[in-house]
Amino acid sequence: MKKIAVLGAGSWGTALAMVLADNGHEVRLWGHKEAQIKEINEFHTNIKYLQNIKLSNMIIGYTSMKEAVNQVDAVVLAVPTKAMREVCQQVREYLSTPTLFVHVSKGIEPDTHLRVSELIEEELPESIREAVVVLSGPSHAEEVSLRQPTTVTAASLNAEAAEKVQDLFINQHFRVYTNTDVVGVEIGGSLKNIIALAAGITDGLGYGDNAKAALITRGLAEIARLGSCLGANPLTFLGLTGMGDLIVTCTSVHSRNWRAGNMLGKGMKLEEVLENMGMVVEGVRTTKAAYQLSKKLQVKMPLTSALYHVLFDDVNPKDAVDELMNRSKTTELDDLSKLLGERIR
Numbered sequence: 001m002k003k004i005a006v007l008g009a010g011s012w013g014t015a016l017a018m019v020l021a022d023n024g025h026e027v028r029l030w031g032h033k034e035a036q037i038k039e040i041n042e043f044h045t046n047i048k049y050l051q052n053i054k055l056s057n058m059i060i061g062y063t064s065m066k067e068a069v070n071q072v073d074a075v076v077l078a079v080p081t082k083a084m085r086e087v088c089q090q091v092r093e094y095l096s097t098p099t100l101f102v103h104v105s106k107g108i109e110p111d112t113h114l115r116v117s118e119l120i121e122e123e124l125p126e127s128i129r130e131a132v133v134v135l136s137g138p139s140h141a142e143e144v145s146l147r148q149p150t151t152v153t154a155a156s157l158n159a160e161a162a163e164k165v166q167d168l169f170i171n172q173h174f175r176v177y178t179n180t181d182v183v184g185v186e187i188g189g190s191l192k193n194i195i196a197l198a199a200g201i202t203d204g205l206g207y208g209d210n211a212k213a214a215l216i217t218r219g220l221a222e223i224a225r226l227g228s229c230l231g232a233n234p235l236t237f238l239g240l241t242g243m244g245d246l247i248v249t250c251t252s253v254h255s256r257n258w259r260a261g262n263m264l265g266k267g268m269k270l271e272e273v274l275e276n277m278g279m280v281v282e283g284v285r286t287t288k289a290a291y292q293l294s295k296k297l298q299v300k301m302p303l304t305s306a307l308y309h310v311l312f313d314d315v316n317p318k319d320a321v322d323e324l325m326n327r328s329k330t331t332e333l334d335d336l337s338k339l340l341g342e343r344i345r
């Protein structure tokens with residue numbers, strides 16, 4: 001049995017705390033709201049984030065970061081990307097020995113263009129970092145909390161650390177693979193949120209499955225183009241954290257990104273949509289970051305660019321789709337197939 005602190009008591013932090021508790025670990029679920037932590041400890045529920053779910057007694061809620069991370073074997077960082085720096089700054093106050101860090105957040109920071117593992121490494125000194133591992137894949141909290149079959153990937157440059165994380169989380173409902181392609185895993189997990197927003201928009205506009213399939217496949221092409229340019233193995237994008245997560249996020253009503261896109265497609269304004277959600281919609285900030293990166297690195301990302309203009313320049317979603325469909329003609333297999341071919345050979 002290990003002592004594990006899960007920092008962030010939203011949907012995903014709570015669902016992962018349940019997996020860890022099922023595996024017999026002592027789980028400390030840290031959140032910044034007194035009332036919510038009281039609810040977790042007194043009633044063993046977290047109603048705002050997971051309805052109709054009873055939490056195990058092995059999960060203890062904390063509001064004190066000092067107590068939550070005291071003597072733990074591992075820390076799971078489960079807050080939205082926007083809050084990650086702030087939470088790391090709090091954690092580092094209380095750790096003095098090398099600790100295993102697992103992050104589960106799917107975003108890219110606008111302006112710095114850092115992936116989450118990179119910003120964690122910026123905020124946490126090496127002296128308290130045994131390793132940083134990203135855990136990602138097609139995994140809606142709502143289904144994980146019902147113990148429905150789910151598969152994810154633990155990725156780290158430190159293969160031994162990835163295996164440790166695999167061992168912490170794996171069970172008969174939650175299958176964990178390993179990978180050393182951190183760039184590919186983080187880029188796939190973050191950029192699928194952009195495409196899920198777009199898929200929600202086309203559904204909201206009343207378009208059908210042809211449009212959805214087009215978004216998923218051409219979305220994957222542009223994710224892989226940018227990811228490869230950043231050093232990822234293009235084959236990672238065909239795996240759980242690429243194609244797998246794109247499918248689940250673009251086709252599920254559980255997805256907050258899809259739901260937000262759907263409201264936009266039906267004519268709501270972005271501010272109104274975000275107010276309505278009450279949960280994180282990572283794709284909004286990540287669209288900005290990916291758009292900036294595509295310009296900087298001169299990588300073609302037509303879907304990301306169209307979504308950027310819908311979100312931040314008030315372009316009408318239907319006009320954005322019309323514009324995408326009327327671009328000049330091109331071939332399907334571009335530089336990406338060249339990259340894949342080189343890897344396979």
Ligand SMILES: NC(=O)C1=CN([C@@H]2O[C@H](COP(=O)(O)OP(=O)(O)OC[C@H]3O[C@@H](n4cnc5c(N)ncnc54)[C@H](OP(=O)(O)O)[C@@H]3O)[C@@H](O)[C@H]2O)C=CC1
Nearest residue numbers: 009010011012013032078079080083105106140141279280
């Ligand atoms: N939900 C899912 O199925 C999955 C989510 N993820 C990823 O996990 C990450 C977290 O998402 P998720 O749990 O779903 O998000 P939620 O919106 O469900 O919960 C976010 C949690 O983080 C808390 N939080 C926000 N800012 C801070 C802060 N500054 N300090 C402390 N706590 C803070 C929120 O508190 P408050 O209640 O006060 O707002 C809330 O408890 C995201 O990057 C997401 O992409 C990955 C896989 C699956």
Ligand SMILES: O=C(CO)COP(=O)(O)O
Nearest residue numbers: 137138139140255256257
């Ligand atoms: O990443 C997820 C599923 O794998 C969750 O997606 P949303 O943030 O869109 O709900």
